[in-house]
Each structure stands twice: as C-alpha cells, then as structure tokens.
Amino acid sequence: MTTTTQRPTDPARTYAEHAAPLWQRLVLTRETAIIALLVAVVLYAMVNVRNFDGPLTLTYLLLDITPILLIALPMTMVIVTGEIDLSVASVVGLSTVLVGILHAGGLSIPVAAVLALLAGAACGALNGFLVAYVGLPSLAVTIGTLALYRGLAVGLLGTKAITEFPDRWTDLATAKIGDTGIPLVMVLVAILAIAFGLLLHFTSFGRGVFDIGLNSEAARFTGVDVARTKLILFTLSGVVSALAGIYYVLRFGSARGDNATGLELQVIAAVLLGGVSIFGGRGRLHGVVAGVLLIGVVGSALRLEGITVNVINIIIGLLLVASVMSPSVLAWISDRTARRNPRASRPTDAPLGVGQKEGRNS
C-alpha cells in the first residue's frame, strides 16, 4: 500500500490515509531527532558536568531561556510563512525602555506594561504592514526596523539606565513555583506555547500559514487572506517581544536602551535548530521548544565547565550549521543511492526563501 501504481484504476476508488506506518511518521522526523539530542545532552551533562544536577541549574536555565522561548513562538509562525523578523530584539529593548520611562514617570508597573505591549503591537504591525500590504521583503524591512526600534530605545533613554522598580514586581519575575525551583513565569510560557501550538497545527488559520509558506499565490487562490495573516503574525511577534521585554526589565531590574542586543540571532538559531525550514512551509512547534532548550542546556553546561562565551559561540554555530546540513546531507546520500531528482531535494535552487514570493511579484 506504500507504493504508487500507475495502472488505470477502477472508478470507485478509495485511498489509504497514509503512505507510511504510524511509527515511521512519528520517529523519522527532525523534531524527534532534536528531542533525542536534547535528552542525550542532558543525560551526559547530568553525569559528567559538576553541579549540573544542582537544584539551581533548572531555575537559572529556565530564567535564561524564557525570553528566547517566548519570542521563538511567534517567530516560528513568521518563518513558516517564509518571512523573517529580525527586529524582535530591538522591540525587546524598546519595551524595556518604555516600561522604565513610564514607571519613572509615575505609572504603575501594570499600566506601563500594558502600554509597552501596545507599543510592541504597533512595532509589529508596522513590520507586518510593510511586508504584507506594501509587499516588501521582510529581511530588508526588519533589518531597517531593527535599527529603527533600537534607535528609538537608545534615543529615548539616552545615557541613563532606569533601575528603580518595586521589589514586589522584580521578585515576581524570579519567583519559583513552591519549592520546585521552576520559575513562576514558566506557567505563562507554557500557556503561550500551548496556545501557539494549537493555533499553528490545529486550526485552519495555521493550515493557511503553511500554505503561504509553500506557495502563497496558490494560498491566495484558495481564499487564504495572505496579507492579513502576515500582518497578524508580525503583530503577534511584536507583542510577544514586548512581553519578553517586560520580563527583561523585571528580571534584571534595569531598563537600558541596549538590553537584549543580538537576541534575534539566538532566537532564529533556536527556531531553525528546532527543524523549521528557513524557506517556509515546514516546521513544528515542539521541535522549536526542544531547539531552545537545547541551546540553553548546552550554554549552561559549558559555563559550568568554566568554558566562556567564545567556545559557546562556536558550538551554537556548529549546532545551527549541523541542524540545517543534516537533512540535505541525508538527501545527498539518498541522491547518490536512489539518484533522486535534484530539483526535488535542493533548497538552494529555491530562492533565499525569506518571503521571496512577495519579493518577486505582487
């Protein structure tokens, strides 16, 4: 039942739902590979890295990756549509600055936070508008807004760093659930993760997101509102980035223009490591979560070994390259063996991918 027959077939034809048995579809995936790798690394660290099994490890690990994890959720959907958002870290910076200034201006933290979220939404919406309705390539647009939003953050706060925040709130950011050592903020993260997971994989909106990534013109002909979908996704990306910014302020108790500089690359690295295709149309959220955790665990273990930023950089880089190389290497091998169709398995023949459909026509 797993082979296509070219025979002319009898009219009343029925089909198998799947070409491959269940276990294959579950086990032979990028996501499973990443999760397996994650588990392996954790086990290895448990045994070989001093203090990795300590109670503080989990807490700090989760606290550290929270911003990346948060932003990775909308970023995944953005990349699945074949677009990309490089401005997220700048939005984080901007929102920390806003919270700082507004709070210093006498507003309560919740009010300041809400305003910051609105600002984040605005930033995201601007990206979305330029990409979806003006039809600009998101890579270029968000390189621009990366500079713009960071510039606003630095410009607004100038030399100062606002560091006066009520302990009540700063403590909340690092509070733990009971004595589990798991940060309270993880509840929020979990809720959002589930929400995004359902949205992407179990709604027709999510199906539309994948269609856009694979063939946005066909999606349009099928009644998917491509522009609106992208606007929504970029706006989500802005809001969640602002949320991460609020967390940033509260955790570090300091609002600075240069907060979270360079975070966007870590997020994208994690998302791609999680098995999302930069060309769009492919990826699953649980893989992304695993990717973020993997980067966090590796970093934490290496730091415990007293290894500093440079080696960690190298390893993140290697992970990233390996993660994207692996499928094409496999394809290349089966290419050699089964002499597969080159064009079927050749990403580089496809354009750089980031929103190229919009980039070309429309």
Place this chain on the structure above:
Amino acid sequence: MATAHADAVLELRDVSKSFGQVAALRSGSIRVTPRSIHALVGENGAGKSTLVKIVAGVHRRDGGEMLLEGESVDFHSTAESKARGIAVIYQEPTLFPDLSVTENIFMGRQPLTTGRRIDRSAMYDEAQALFDRLGVHIDPRRPAEGLSIADQQIIEIAKAISLDAKVLIMDEPTAALSGVEVERLFTVARSLRDEGRGLVFISHRFDEVFALCDQITVMRDGQYIDTLTTADTDVDQIVSLMVGREVGDLFPKTAAELGEPVLQVRDLTMTGVFHDISFEVRAGEIVGLAGLVGAGRSEIARAIFGVDRYESGVVTMDGIAIPGHDPRSAIRSGMAFIPEDRRKQGLVTQASVAHNVSAAVRSRLSRWGFLTSGAESRAAGPWAGRLEVKTGALDMDAATMSGGNQQKVVIAKWLATDPRLLIIDEPTRGIDVGTKAEVHRLLSQLAGEGMAILMISSELPEVLGMADRVLVVCEGRLTADIPRAEATPENVMRAATRTTEGVR
C-alpha cells in the same frame, strides 16, 4: 523525407527512472533520425517530460541505454547535453525575469569583443535576426518580465534554435500559443528539419501532431508502446494505443435547461487589462470564454473571483453584489475558480493530496475552531476517488503527480466546496485525451445538475463543443456573444482577431 532506416542521431533504449517509489519511466525508448520530426505522445504522466529531462541531463537515468550519434552518453548536467548539440524547450518556460530577452537567449555564450567584454550590440543584432526569422515583434532590449506566456514560449524557441543543435526537443511548446503563432513555429520547425536536424515534438493536440510530424512514438504508463509513420496511421489508432482503451465522445455535451442567472457582471473595468465587461451566466449553463492567449480572459476571471482588483463595475451572485478583491467572500457566495497554472496557482504541490483537496473547505471541517488532518483526509477521500486521482495514499505530495492528475486534484478541491458557479480556466491544458473526455463529461454533468459554469479555453473545438454560449474577448473587451447554435470557428476567430489586424 526521413526513413526509419537512416541511422539515428538520438536513440534511447529501455531507459528507466524512478523518483522515490514513483516509477516515472519504466522502459522509455525512442529513435530520432536526422531530417525528421518525431512526435512523442502519451497520457499525462506517461513519462514524456521525464524522458526529455533525462536526455537534457536534468535527471540521470537509473537504467537503459542512451546513444547520441551511435555513441553511448550519460549527461550529468544540462550543460553537457547542450555542449553535445541537444537543445530542449521545457514544458514550463524558464526565463530570467530581470534580464533582457536577449541576455535570456545568449546567457553563458554571449558574443565577446577583444578583452572578453560582452559585445552587446552584436548580441542584440543576433537576437533581432532570430526574432525576424520567427516573425515576431519583441524588442531585444526589453526585460523578460511582463511577457505573455506565448511570448515567453517564443523566447524559449528562439533560445533553442539559436543553439543550432543536432537535436531539438520541444515539450508541449504550443500549449500556450494561438493558431498564428503555432503556424510560425511549424514553419521554423520544418526548415530546421530540412537543414538536417532531428526534432522531437510533444503535444496533446493531434491535429498539430499529424500536421507536423513524420513519425509518432506512443508511450503509456512510462512504457514504450509503438512507433508509427504518420502517413499510415490515424488519430483513433494513436488514441487507442495511448489510452489502452476506447475513449467515448470527446465532447459529451448534454443540453441542459437554463435556470435563473447565477453570476452577473456589469461594466467590469481595469485600465490596461479589460474594459466594460458585462455578461451573465445562468444556472445549468456553460458559458465559453474564447479568445487569443493574452486577450485578458484569465484576468477577467481572476477579477471576478477577487484575486485581482478591478477599478469599476459590479459582480453579483444570485443578485447579491459581492465585494471586489476578496476571494473569501467570493467563495462564500458559492464561486469556485480553477486557475490556468495549476502548479503555481492551483495547488500547494509540496503539500499532501488530502491537504490540497480539503484546502477550500477547511474552515467548515474544523470543530470548535480546531482542525485535524484526520478530518481533512475523511473529507478529501471521496472527492479524490470520484475524480480517480492516481495516488498511493492521501498524504503523498501533489508534487509527485503528472499534470493531468494534478488537475484532477484541483477540480476535486473546488467541487468539494459544492459551488453554485464554477469558473474553470483552460480546463484541459496539457491534459491527455483520456482525462480530457473525463473532464468534459464531468463539466456537462455538473451543468446538468444546475451548476453555472464559466469556461475559459484557447482550444476552439473545446469551446464550440462544450459551451451553450460563446463570449469572445479581444484585447480586454467583449467583442462577441454567440449562442451555441450559431457558433462557428470562423465567426469566433473573426471576433477574436477583429481589432488585431496589423498587430503582430
């Protein structure tokens, strides 16, 4: 004239090729002699394009033999086959939109001045010469972007003949061409033959095959069936060889009694594209939209369905005006639109059959806002079955299907929405007679069930055979509205070309 005994310039023996578990080509054989035009015919998915791509070096064969002028060859890249004097026109035009048409033709082999600088003016002159030979008026310096499909095909042809190759292979070059352009192409092809080259011509239009070719090789299901000399065979024999069974009437049109107007279009206008388009389609009626390629028929259809915007005019379904530039409300109002380019517009080829077939009805399938792939498959299965889509399982990618099968998937997808109006653009472009008859039967059956159908087609026989009423578009304007009884090839063509005397 060619004789089958002359030694072949290109010969394939039992060549095979599989993509994963899909056996695209089982035993492809063909023997092309110089001074002859050799037709390659077969149903969709018979393996014609695959065979072509193996000769071109796009794919590498898994087995079998390929002889070029008697010596065995195995191309790793299209560059190699080119270097050996094989020119190919692929089924889909492959142009570089940002570059001038001239650069598209001479890329990689531009004439050089001393100092290896490209000699642009010489290049443009050569291009001009080519176009003159093809009798077309395309400015050699204009960008390829914005060319009509027909002109793109012309550029491909110019590209191929400029190579002055020993073997010229054309994979459905005429699919997008109007009669005039086809004739010009044939003239060139014949002169190339008489220069002593071997040509391979792939087409689903038998009139063309018989008008042009010396031999005909028939393929079915990736297998070589037979090679006949055109002189001593006829359409019926070819068809039965191709299909392996008897096909019934090609245009099984049953007269349906017309109901209320379903679609009404009033003064639809988009500057530079179409102007003052007004017509209506009644329940049970098949309205044919005829005209030359590039007349703007597809554009009109796209505007009605809402994928393109229009400046002024009204579109109403069952008397209710629907907002412009909004496919969703068009679908909600009961419209379905099967576009002309199924790979780019009709399907998400890298998605599964189930995903594609259920794409237009997803929102209805979701429960409490949630959608599962199980629900998709359950909805898709019956429709795929009704259209006899050839696929192993519902989660196979549509990419692995041949044109005909992909078209069936697109039709299934739209029938699943249970539409009141079906707009179908080039329903049988690049589709074999077998499937063609099926599609036509389906259309008239749907009309019989009271569905309103707007059918765009560049094939006159199809329009005349299927339509209750023929609307003719010329340069973005309706130039005729002819009832079935009075429609003849002559009056339709006259309306289609009325204002185009002198232009091309």
Place this chain on the structure above:
Amino acid sequence: MSETSTRPASSPPEHAHEEIRLVAPSRQSPAVRAFNTVVRSREMSILLVLVLLVAAATAKNPSFLFSGNGWRDLLLTPSILLLLAAGQAVVIITRNVDLSVGSVLAVTAYLTGRLFIDFPGIPIVVVALAGLAVGGVLGLVNGLLVSLGRVPALVITLGTMYIYRGLVLTWAGSDRINASDLPRGFLRLGTQSVLGIPVLFVVAVVVVAAVGYYLHAHRGGRELYAIGSDPDAAVLYGLPVRRRVLAAFVLSGALAGLAGVVHAARYGTVSSGAGTGIELEAVAAVVIGGVAIFGGSGTVWGAAIGAMLLVTIDRALPILGIPDFWQRAVVGVLIISAIVLDRVLSARRTRKLIEAREQS
C-alpha cells in the same frame, strides 16, 4: 449583449514614452538609452541624497567638507564598508546573503597584527595578501556549505558568523593589538593621501570598479544575475550555478579579509570584538543601494553609494544637531524608505509592462 467593438483608448504621450523606454528601448537612440540607464537609475537617486546630505552638513559647518580632516574622513571612513558592500552585493545578486563578514573581518584584522608582531619587517603587501587569502578561505567554507550542501545562505552564514567570531575570541583571548605593535608605515597607510585622496579609499574604489565592471560586462558576471533572477531556470539552462555561487562567497570573504587589514591600518588597534554587527550594515548598504534583496538586479556601484550614504549619515547627524543617540533610528528610517522607494518604482515598472502588453 450583441457584438460591440471599439479600439482601446490610445494612451497619453508621456505614458507612451515611458512604455517605449520599457518594452521597446531599441526604438530609442543609443544616447537616450545610455542616458536612461545611467541617469534614471536607482544609483542616481541615492547619489543625489548623498550629495544633498553632504551639502546640508557643510552648510551647517563648512569644516565638514572644507577642512583637511573633513574631506579626508568623508572618503576614509566608508572605505571598510565599501569593501564589505561590494562583496555583499555580489552575494545578494545571486540570491544569497553573507552574514559572516563581520567575523571574517575580525579574524584577518587580528591576523594582521599578529603577522607584524611575529614577523617583524614583513612587507605590507604580503600581509594584505594574507588577509585576502584567509578571508577567501573562510568565504570558501561558506560557499561550499551553501552550494554543495544545498543549504540556505542566511542560516549557514549565521552559523559561521558565530563560529568565526568564536575562533578569533579563542585565538586572541583578551590579547589586543596596539598601535605600538604595528609598523609606522602601515599605520600611516591608514591616513595617507595621494592628490588629496586617501589611499584606503582608492583601494576600495578600485575594488568596487573592478567588481562592477566584471558584473556588467563579463559572462560570469551576467550569469550571477541570471542565477539570482531564477535559480531553477539557471540549473535547467545549464549554468554552472554551484561554481558561480561558490565564487561569489569566496569573493565576499576575500574582500572582508581585505577589510580586516584596512581596519587594522585605520584604527591602529584590534580587539577580538572588531567588526561586530557590521554585517547588517553591509546588507543595509546594499539594500539602500538598490540591489534587490532577492537577487537578479542592482549594481555594485549602487551598493557602494549606499555604503557611503550610510556612513556619512552617521557623521553628519551630530553636525546637523541631532544627538548621536538618534543616529540608528535615522538609519533605520533611511533603510525603510529606500526599499519602499524601490518597491514603488518596480511596481510602477511592472504595471507599465503589463499595460504595454495588453495594449500591443
């Protein structure tokens, strides 16, 4: 509705002129054509912005242009970005991108220092060549991964950006090259002028001109455009896609390597953090310069002017009285308006082409 027949309304003259320029350039005289390709080009529009900017800054403070330093810095400061932009432009024209240039720059900048320290009296030329070579090798790695591995350049070079940076951090550690470690001659190169034009600027311009000429007038160059314009078609066409893409990355790497040497000469001190974040500036310069981010169109001259503009803005703002904290914001606005402009122009072009088609 019976037979209606009217000819399409003939289009207004200037519209027709526009149309000829697009679909029938041959009907124009070569002079007009040359005028159109050069004067009506994107390059010109940015050049105009640049000139206006310099004019404004000079009006505000004459020393911006009319002091020895002012003139020198105007040309000297962009030199590094010019080199990077030239390489980046070539890569982007092939519908790829190279984010690793900043890290490559750091590697060769530090290498430069080490060479002068470890081999006293080593000729400057040798050092420059070493920079080119090492950069080229690092670029080759990118190219191999991208073209043979069939992996998106954005991801690969993002990865190698981390890796190369990590390498130089490991190599240099906290060590840093100081001016006193570098030979006077080399340092002087950083500011020397011939006929009032800084040497480093001359180097950059020569590179840009050479690359631009190759892209415009040689087969290889045109093939780069073809590949970027439609990679699938390029494969079917039988163009040496992999080789060309590989070459593009090697070039980008080599130029980044050269930029590293220039960086050392100009700033006289090198730390492992050199060139952090400059990769985005390079991409921005290219985009501002009118190279389509998805390849196939644009010129290296455009990218070069974009680089000049980007750097000059940075220097002009304080003079125009905008506090330097706002510089990045302004740069952001600039990038966005540049691509919006491009979109508007190309949309207009496409629409005209379509209309022209419908009217023929």
Place this chain on the structure above:
Amino acid sequence: ACGNDAEGAGGEGGDGDVTITMLPKNLGNPYFDTSTAGAEEAAEEVGASLQEVGPQEASPDAQVQYINTAAQQGASALVVSANDPTAICDALNEARDAGTQVVTFDSDTEADCRDLFVNQATAEGIAKVQIDLIADQIGDAGEIAILSASANATNQNAWIEMMEAELEANHPDIELVDVVYGDDDDQTSFDKTAALLQSHPDLKGIISPTTVGIAAAARYLSESDKKGKVALTGLGTPNQMREYVENGTVEAFALWNPEDLGYLAAMAANALAAGEIEGEPGDTFEAGRLGEYTVEDDGSVLLGDPFVFNADNIADFDF
C-alpha cells in the same frame, strides 16, 4: 548536589580549598586582562584556585548568567566589575545566599548586594587628577569634551559627575561642551572622536576616562591636523598609550596599577572566603606584597591614589 548548602563556602566536594571566580566587565579588554593577571598572582600565593569568565559585550544581562553559574558551582568567592549597579544585584544576592562571597572591584554595585568593594581610588581623586591634567595642558581655559565608555557605566558616570563638580568649583574658565560615548569599542570611540573634533571646531581638550576610549582618541588625533592643538588625557594603560606619548600626541595620562587592583581584590576575596574578615568596617587583612588594608565605613577597600604616566616614566611600565 553541593551548590545548595548555604554555608558551604568553597564546598565543592567539601575539600575546603578556596575557589575564586573572576568576572570582569567583558573579555578582550587589556585593562581587565592585567587585573586578572594580578588576581592570579594573589591566588597563587594563597593557594586558591581562580578562573576567569566573562561576556563578550559589557552588558549586565550577559554578566548575570556568569554570576548564576558561579552560584551553581558554589564558588567560594566571586570577584566582579559591575556593568550595572542594580541590574546584577538580585543575581549577586542569590549567589551570596548560595554561600558565595561577593567582592566588587573597579566598578561597584549597590552596597547591599556585595560583601566588599575594592576601590582603585576615590571618585574624587580620579576626577581631580584628570581635571588637573587637562587644565594644565590647555592653560586652564577653553572648551573641553569627554569621551566616555558605555552610557551606563557606573564608575565613568560617577567620575564625570565629580569632574563637573570639580570644574564648577576650581576651573570657571573651562567649559565642558559635550559628553559622548564610545561603548569601550575601538571603532565607535574612534569615530566619536572624529565627530567631536568635527562638531566643536575650537575644542581645546578631550578627557577619556576609559582605557579603550583614550587609545582610540589618541589614534585619531595622532593622524589628524588637530594633533598638538587639542590636548588629550584620561585613564589609559602604558602599553596602549606608549606610541602616542612618544610621538607627542598625549602629554600625560593617569591610571592606578590594574595588576595591583586585581591582586588586592583576590586577596580580599580570599580573606572573606577563609572567614578572616566579615567585610565589616574596621576589619583588617594582610594583602601579600601590598601590605595590610582596612575596610572603610562604606564597606570598601581603597587601593591608593592614581598614578600619572608621562614621557619620562612610561618606559618603566609594561601592562
């Protein structure tokens, strides 16, 4: 699981020897390179084990991760130069709860989140010496500007305040026209210097209270036609500045000995870890070759006065 026992100072495997983590503002900075060298020397002498870790850019959030790590490792002492006085406080306090002694040096945090601050010199002292230097280089009159490190560097900002006060009080004819920030990055500092000279044509002098900044500024100045017309001073290391002092771009600049600073910080850390001192005012401890030091009222230990380098003495130093 040893990180958790609260009084487990240096409790790794319970073998009681002192482990010190050195956390500078960032890596790749020769100033901290030197101070770490001093710290290693001290650790050597007292038989403590010392490791240096640090982020790439001088930002607090990056520093926090390394503070956390130290806490996880249950290091007995953490010697840190703060990128932000408050941002890293929570992390430091968590580390202290985990039994790690926290010593700040070079750049302090809030007093309540460290056990001890090893002060290179009083802010007043540092501000005064630089003002005095520039004053006598420009003849106590004219426009000056400051090229600082990052906009939120605690110590630089403190010094700048002091300098402004000092100018108010004792140098009425000197006008501070601009403060720009080079983020302790060569290129930025370099370009900012260019911009300064550009936008303030009659600038007389530049003070750069950061080693990276002064070197970059000197580099630009030495090649510009303002060389000799615009005075430059501030805080720099002899090795970076030698070139420019010798070619006359810079007359004199100041700095304490970062090696001694690191040495003292490590000694203090060891004393705390070993329980010799509590970090209470009045505590005294023996700091190897530097002799005995006493904890002052604000819980800080003062290294001494800054030292002025010039053409005559610069040859005697190598750091």
